[in-house]
Amino acid sequence: MKKVGLFFGTFNPIHIGHLVIANHLVEFSDLDEVWFVITPQSPFKTKQSLLDDHHRYQMVNEAIQDYPKLKPSTIEFDLPQPNYTVDTLVHLEEKYGKDHHFSLIMGEDNLKSFHKWKNYEAILELHDIYVYPRVSHGEVEHRFKDNPKIIKVDAPIMEISSTFIRNAHHDGKNIRPLLPYAVWKYMDEMNFYR
Ligand SMILES: Nc1ncnc2c1ncn2[C@@H]1O[C@H](COP(=O)(O)OP(=O)(O)OP(=O)(O)O)[C@@H](O)[C@H]1O
Numbered sequence: 386m387k388k389v390g391l392f393f394g395t396f397n398p399i400h401i402g403h404l405v406i407a408n409h410l411v412e413f414s415d416l417d418e419v420w421f422v423i424t425p426q427s428p429f430k431t432k433q434s435l436l437d438d439h440h441r442y443q444m445v446n447e448a449i450q451d452y453p454k455l456k457p458s459t460i461e462f463d464l465p466q467p468n469y470t471v472d473t474l475v476h477l478e479e480k481y482g483k484d485h486h487f488s489l490i491m492g493e494d495n496l497k498s499f500h501k502w503k504n505y506e507a508i509l510e511l512h513d514i515y516v517y518p519r520v521s522h523g524e525v526e527h528r529f530k531d532n533p534k535i536i537k538v539d540a541p542i543m544e545i546s547s548t549f550i551r552n553a554h555h556d557g558k559n560i561r562p563l564l565p566y567a568v569w570k571y572m573d574e575m576n577f578y579r
């Protein structure tokens with residue numbers, strides 16, 4: 386049984402903050418692999434300045450070429466939008482469940498709004514959630530504290546976001562250190578976020 390951590394996101398674009406977390410989990414937890422699940426449309430986000438699924442997938446691919454334990458997943462590309470994680474998990478279980486055990490990877494910021502996710506109880510009943518620290522406002526709900534299915538991971542904190550990268554790039558700033566080189570090159574050559 387392969388233990389897989391699912392890292393859901395829009396990855397518009399993927400940046401080193403994402404990569405550091407994913408790599409930390411495959412190296413320092415019991416997870417064998419981390420899959421980047423590229424979400425066509427996140428339930429709480431607008432589609433503004435969102436690149437095509439294909440381009441976001443391509444950038445994830447570029448970012449993880451040298452990391453054999455990191456994989457991209459396009460499972461949500463053919464599912465109805467917005468993409469609810471609980472529904473995606475059913476599809477993943479159907480397709481790979483026989484020999485894969487799936488857990489979720491989430492920042493502490495997302496755990497604070499996890500009670501607003503569709504059928505979050507069902508997610509938590511069937512899956513563990515690996516939570517890494519993130520600078521954010523608010524409190525984790527009482528029901529998620531001391532929950533044995535919520536596993537705290539001591540990963541480094543890297544406070545950068547895709548929004549920051551898109552805006553800075555648009556303003557002509559140099560953001561190269563925040564992206565794997567191949568991602569930066571792809572983004573620059575394709576004239577994205579200008
Ligand atoms: N610097 C970071 N460190 C750790 N986790 C991050 C970081 N940036 C984003 N994440 C988390 O990674 C997941 C996927 O991120 P997502 O693609 O939505 O990126 P984002 O950088 O927050 O994007 P945007 O700025 O476009 O909203 C989300 O759960 C998000 O909270």
Ligand SMILES: O=C(O)c1ccc[n+]([C@@H]2O[C@H](COP(=O)([O-])O)[C@@H](O)[C@H]2O)c1
Pocket residue numbers: 393394395424427428429430468469470471495501502503
């Ligand atoms: O299933 C839900 O209700 C749900 C609500 C919000 C977010 N998500 C998932 O969490 C991922 C990260 O969310 P966000 O808003 O931080 O980009 C997003 O890509 C979705 O896959 C899922």
